[in-house]
Amino acid sequence: MPKVGVYVCYCGENIAGVVDCEEVRAFAEKLPGVTVARTNLFMCSDPGQEMIKEDIRKGLVDRVVVAACTPRTHEPIFRKALEDAGLNKYLIEMANIRDQDSWVHAFDKEGATKKAKQLVASAVAKVLYAEPLEEIEVGVNKTAMVIGGGVAGIFSSLELANMGYKVYLVEKEPSIGGVMAQLDKTFPTNDCSA
Amino acid sequence: MYEGVVVLNEKDRELAIKTIMERGGDGVLRCIQCGACQSTCPMAFADFTLNPRKLIRLIQLGFLEEMIEDSSTWACQACNRCVEICPRNVKPFEIVFAYRRYQAMELAFSTSAVQSQMNLYMKGHAVFSEAYKETRQKVGLPPETPTAVSYPEALKEIQTLIENSPIMELGLF
Amino acid sequence: MVQVSTNPNIELLTYSEVESVEGFVGNFKVKVRKKQTWVDWTKCTGCGECMEKCPVKVPNEFNAGLDHRPAIYIQFPQAVPKKAVIDIDNCINCAGRKFGTEPKISKRTGKPILAPCERACGTGAVNRSLNLDPNGEIVELDVGTIVVATGFKVMEKDWFKEYAPHHPDVMTALQFERLLSATGPTGGKLVRPSTNQKPKVISFISCVGSRDVRYHSYCSRVCCMYLIKQAKLIKSKYPDIEIYMHFMDVRTPGKDFDEYYTSAIEMGINIVRGKPGGIEVLPDGRLRVMAYDAGLGKNVEVHADMVILATAMEVPESAKKLASTLSLTIDASGFFKELHPKLKPVETAVEGIYLAGCCQGPKDIPDTVSQAKGAAAVAAVPLARGKVVIEPTISEVNQEKCSGCGLCVAVCPYNAISLELVNDRPRAKIAPTACKGCGVCTSTCPSEAIVLHGFTDKQIEAQVEALTMPV
Numbered sequence: 001m002p003k004v005g006v007y008v009c010y011c012g013e014n015i016a017g018v019v020d021c022e023e024v025r026a027f028a029e030k031l032p033g034v035t036v037a038r039t040n041l042f043m044c045s046d047p048g049q050e051m052i053k054e055d056i057r058k059g060l061v062d063r064v065v066v067a068a069c070t071p072r073t074h075e076p077i078f079r080k081a082l083e084d085a086g087l088n089k090y091l092i093e094m095a096n097i098r099d100q101d102s103w104v105h106a107f108d109k110e111g112a113t114k115k116a117k118q119l120v121a122s123a124v125a126k127v128l129y130a131e132p133l134e135e136i137e138v139g140v141n142k143t144a145m146v147i148g149g150g151v152a153g154i155f156s157s158l159e160l161a162n163m164g165y166k167v168y169l170v171e172k173e174p175s176i177g178g179v180m181a182q183l184d185k186t187f188p189t190n191d192c193s194a
Numbered sequence: 195m196y197e198g199v200v201v202l203n204e205k206d207r208e209l210a211i212k213t214i215m216e217r218g219g220d221g222v223l224r225c226i227q228c229g230a231c232q233s234t235c236p237m238a239f240a241d242f243t244l245n246p247r248k249l250i251r252l253i254q255l256g257f258l259e260e261m262i263e264d265s266s267t268w269a270c271q272a273c274n275r276c277v278e279i280c281p282r283n284v285k286p287f288e289i290v291f292a293y294r295r296y297q298a299m300e301l302a303f304s305t306s307a308v309q310s311q312m313n314l315y316m317k318g319h320a321v322f323s324e325a326y327k328e329t330r331q332k333v334g335l336p337p338e339t340p341t342a343v344s345y346p347e348a349l350k351e352i353q354t355l356i357e358n359s360p361i362m363e364l365g366l367f
Numbered sequence: 368m369v370q371v372s373t374n375p376n377i378e379l380l381t382y383s384e385v386e387s388v389e390g391f392v393g394n395f396k397v398k399v400r401k402k403q404t405w406v407d408w409t410k411c412t413g414c415g416e417c418m419e420k421c422p423v424k425v426p427n428e429f430n431a432g433l434d435h436r437p438a439i440y441i442q443f444p445q446a447v448p449k450k451a452v453i454d455i456d457n458c459i460n461c462a463g464r465k466f467g468t469e470p471k472i473s474k475r476t477g478k479p480i481l482a483p484c485e486r487a488c489g490t491g492a493v494n495r496s497l498n499l500d501p502n503g504e505i506v507e508l509d510v511g512t513i514v515v516a517t518g519f520k521v522m523e524k525d526w527f528k529e530y531a532p533h534h535p536d537v538m539t540a541l542q543f544e545r546l547l548s549a550t551g552p553t554g555g556k557l558v559r560p561s562t563n564q565k566p567k568v569i570s571f572i573s574c575v576g577s578r579d580v581r582y583h584s585y586c587s588r589v590c591c592m593y594l595i596k597q598a599k600l601i602k603s604k605y606p607d608i609e610i611y612m613h614f615m616d617v618r619t620p621g622k623d624f625d626e627y628y629t630s631a632i633e634m635g636i637n638i639v640r641g642k643p644g645g646i647e648v649l650p651d652g653r654l655r656v657m658a659y660d661a662g663l664g665k666n667v668e669v670h671a672d673m674v675i676l677a678t679a680m681e682v683p684e685s686a687k688k689l690a691s692t693l694s695l696t697i698d699a700s701g702f703f704k705e706l707h708p709k710l711k712p713v714e715t716a717v718e719g720i721y722l723a724g725c726c727q728g729p730k731d732i733p734d735t736v737s738q739a740k741g742a743a744a745v746a747a748v749p750l751a752r753g754k755v756v757i758e759p760t761i762s763e764v765n766q767e768k769c770s771g772c773g774l775c776v777a778v779c780p781y782n783a784i785s786l787e788l789v790n791d792r793p794r795a796k797i798a799p800t801a802c803k804g805c806g807v808c809t810s811t812c813p814s815e816a817i818v819l820h821g822f823t824d825k826q827i828e829a830q831v832e833a834l835t836m837p838v
Contacts, residue, residue, distance in 0.1 A: 027838065073707065090759065090821060117838040125833035126826045133759035133820055136799050140393035142750045145510040147385055147689070151732055152724025152739040153516035154371055159743035160514075161376035165750050168508055169371065170399055171381040172685070175446035177368055178518050182429060182541060184548040184555075186732050187596040188627045228574075228615040229659030234529075234644030238659075238666050248664065279529055279644045281579030281615075 003035040004124055005061030007052055009043035009068035011098055018102035020113045024067065027117045031124050036060050043068050049081040056085035063130060065123045067095040067116065088132035095123040145170065150178020206256030214253050219292030221284035225250045231276035231286040242266035246276050246286030249293060258296070265304040267294050301364060308366060315356055315367045318342025318349045368447045382452060386505065388693055389782075391800060392719025393511045393755040403503040405453035405466065406439070410492035413449030415441055417493060420483035425457045427552075431521075431542040433560075434552035439484045439493070444550055451492070453484070455501065467498035512719045512746040515693065515703060516739065517686055519725035522576045522678035530572065531646040535560040536654060536673045540571075540590070543597060543675045557601065559672050561652060566672035568609040570656045571598060572643055576679035578615065583679045585700050587729045590677035591618045595631045597675065602634045610636045611669045613643050613658055621733065639667065646674060680729040693720055702728045713742040719755075721746045760821035761802040762809055766794040768816035775808035775817060784808060 006028035010016035021039050029037040036055050040048040043066055055061045064087075066078050071094040079089035097116040105112040142165055146157045149171030157169045169176065185192055214222050231246040232238045238245040244252075244266035252261060267290050276286035297303050313322040318341060327337040338344040342352055356362065371377055386398040421437030429436070429443045438458040441451050455466075461482040464470060470479035485493045521541045524532040531537050536559050538546070549555040559566045571594045576582040591614065598610045612631075617638065619625045632638060641659035649655050649670060656669040682701035690697050696704040696716050703726050706714040713721045723742035724735045749755050764775075764784075771793035776784045783801035786793040795816070797808070809819040818824075 073710070114838055118834055118836075121833040121836060121838065122830045125829035129823060129826045129829055131820065131823070135759055136757040137754050138393060138757060138800055140749050140753055140755055141395075141509045141511040142753070143508075143510045144512050144514065144746055144750065145395070145397060145508065146514045146516060148516035148518055148724070148726065149371075149379075149381065150516060150518045150724060152518065152726075152735045152742075153514070154368065155736050155739035156514040156516055156723050156743040156746070157377050158370060158374065159740050160747060161374045163743075163747050163751075165376065165747065167377045168399075168510065169377055169379050170383050170385060171379070172384050172402075173442060174382045174404070174450065174452045175442040175448065176371060176379065176381060177443070177445075177447065179521070179541075180732065181368070181443060181445070182431070182544060182548075184544050184551075185596065185600065187592045188621070188623045190596065190600070226578075226615065227661065229641035229661060230644045232644070233641065233657045233659040233666055247659070275644070281574070281581065281642065283580045 004063040006037040053085040064092040069098040090133040093123040093127040095119040149176030151180040210258035217292035217295040219289035234275040410490040416487040417484040420487040464495040516723040517726040519680040520683040570671040575676040587680040761804040
């Protein structure tokens with residue numbers, strides 16, 4: 001039987017201001033498969049991550065649920081924590097109780113707490129069946145393309161080219177330059193734009 | 195209108211904004227005081243003390259009763275240039291009219307406004323003058339216009355509408 | 368610009384547009400259409416002789432419509448590359464010389480009758496006997512990362528009926544920029560278009576189409592500063608010209624920007640805080656700017672010879688098409704959306720595609736250059752690393768269960784699935800580098816032969832069950 005650790009984040013006031021995180025923690029603790037349930041003011045902080053790593057190292061948990069914010073920005077951080085503690089980094093699930101809960105139900109604390117519990121229960125159920133996965137590495141074509149030959153495209157191309165990469169600069173007009181080429185002088189130094 | 199230094203406070207502000215919003219001026223908080231409405235407003239051309247921009251600013255800061263005796267709002271020609279030009283969808287004309295409704299319910303309106311309401315009720319025209327009869331006859335037209343003035347049953351309909359509107363609460367007729 | 372053309376690592380593909388992009392970070396396959404230039408660029412020297420001879424006159428885009436250009440033209444004198452193209456939609460095929468036809472022979476001289484552009488060209492770059500493909504040519508390129516820097520366009524003045532847009536002395540700031548420029552239609556001489564005389568009074572109006580919910584709710588960010596720039600340039604050159612600048616607010620939050628504004632005031636440029644409500648043409652042809660001054664709290668008027676409108680920066684129509692070609696997301700204003708407004712300002716939802724400049728939102732040149740250099744750095748990361756990691760949360764076929772029906776091949780939006788023969792039987796196979804893990808094949812497969820790793824049926828069923836339990 002997998003041992004799931006549930007880590008409920010306060011996100012300062014972002015989550016805790018609406019969701020009763022301690023109640024969610026107590027609920028999570030009783031879920032099947034859950035061995036540890038903890039809270040922290042900021043789970044993504046060093047002490048928060050250390051808490052997770054410590055539980056993994058002690059053998060208390062081998063599956064992790066972080067009930068916090070969006071995996072879009074924060075899943076890589078927690079995956080790294082799992083990896084550091086010697087666990088396959090795909091044995092984690094995030095329950096987004098901030099963006100999908102406390103932020104959208106700010107005026108319904110009771111309902112938000114209930115929804116947080118459901119999201120946590122769902123994440124725990126999913127992580128129980130998670131399998132270790134390995135990333136796939138592929139080679140890279142060391143060439144870049146820049147679409148648009150205005151001031152932005154010109155500077156991107158030059159920097160990439162100066163780093164030694166081949167750059168294709170695609171421009172729909174007959175000449176590069178874009179709107180910048182139409183300008184007489186440019187602020188705040190009044191130097192010319194060509 | 196208002197004198198000396200005014201201490202701004204939330205209570206007056208809430209009341210002023212609520213009063214105007216309830217009466218149709220729902221864009222009052224969207225105004226950023228750019229002044230485009232004032233620059234096209236006939237009220238402002240004629241230098242009335244109030245114009246849409248100034249009225250909106252006063253309401254935004256919590257002034258409501260302070261301008262009640264000001265008759266500027268009754269100079270609004272309902273031309274809607276302010277609505278056309280407003281970059282923030284404030285609909286300044288609606289706010290002027292919302293303030294007029296507030297003034298009307300407090301019986302604070304100019305005598306000319308009373309006269310036009312009476313005209314509307316009695317003749318079916320807000321702006322009504324006996325003088326035109328002669329002009330019409332001179333060019334060979336019947337003295338009465340072919341409007342509610344000539345049709346008692348149409349006038350009756352207008353009166354029924356007015357009798358069933360909030361204006362009757364003022365007891366003008 | 369010249370640096371670009373001389374850099375050996377940069378290959379310029381001008382007069383070209385991206386047709387399609389397939390693949391993923393590190394391994395994009397891009398089809399680029401090189402539009403038909405109708406001029407042989409290997410022979411064209413950019414001398415401009417053809418432009419002198421072409422009889423066609425069409426509004427010159429480069430001078431914002433203030434003057435005309437011929438149908439065969441070099442975009443502007445400093446063009447890079449300096450090559451001519453023929454605007455074939457406006458070409459009138461002089462001497463009956465449609466492309467791909469043989470010239471008539473003159474009875475008088477016995478020589479072929481050529482079109483003026485052909486005759487003018489000393490290098491044979493214009494040859495109308497050639498049967499050129501009007502669609503140009505498609506080139507296929509393999510690239511690792513892509514930076515999108517497609518920029519913006521300026522709103523036309525015609526939208527603003529209240530500001531007398533039909534009047535030649537009312538112009539957009541970009542038109543005015545061309546009028547001030549040494550390479551512009553007057554060679555940099557400041558004149559009123561209606562009279563060709565030097566103007567005495569000029570009004571500038573900011574926030575025209577910006578911060579205006581009828582058009583664009585956003586601030587275009589550069590207008591305050593470029594209006595001040597134009598006003599300062601005029602005032603320092605012609606101190607006798609009266610200048611009035613109408614601002615809703617003055618926004619100068621940049622390094623050395625507010626000092627720039629202050630110096631404009633000290634030069635004698637008049638700042639009027641308030642948005643003008645209209646422009647009327649006076650009987651003497653001048654423009655009556657009906658304005659308001661916030662400090663005064665009163666209506667004011669300027670009788671101006673010229674009015675300059677700071678029309679908003681907006682997304683060009685072509686950006687929408689590019690967004691769908693590249694699968695980029697766009698924001699409420701139509702600009703390309705960055706992955707995160709603070710932490711991932713140049714990244715997009717598509718890994719390996721990055722944003723720079725005004726296609727991501729209005730910005731000035733200093734910010735554009737910063738962002739462009741940032742985008743270059745981020746776009747170089749996968750190239751420098753030499754490898755990319757693919758998330759294993761993708762689909763995989765269990766070929767023992769697969770019946771080879773091919774339903775998954777048809778539904779896959781990324782063309783990641785193909786059928787291969789295994790012991791003479793067709794079996795589905797998923798290319799891991801093309802799969803994005805959307806799961807459409809998994810739910811379509813009638814044999815339950817496809818598993819989406821990280822989102823197995825078992826996991827999803829368990830989630831649904833947990834969500835429906837009372838708490």
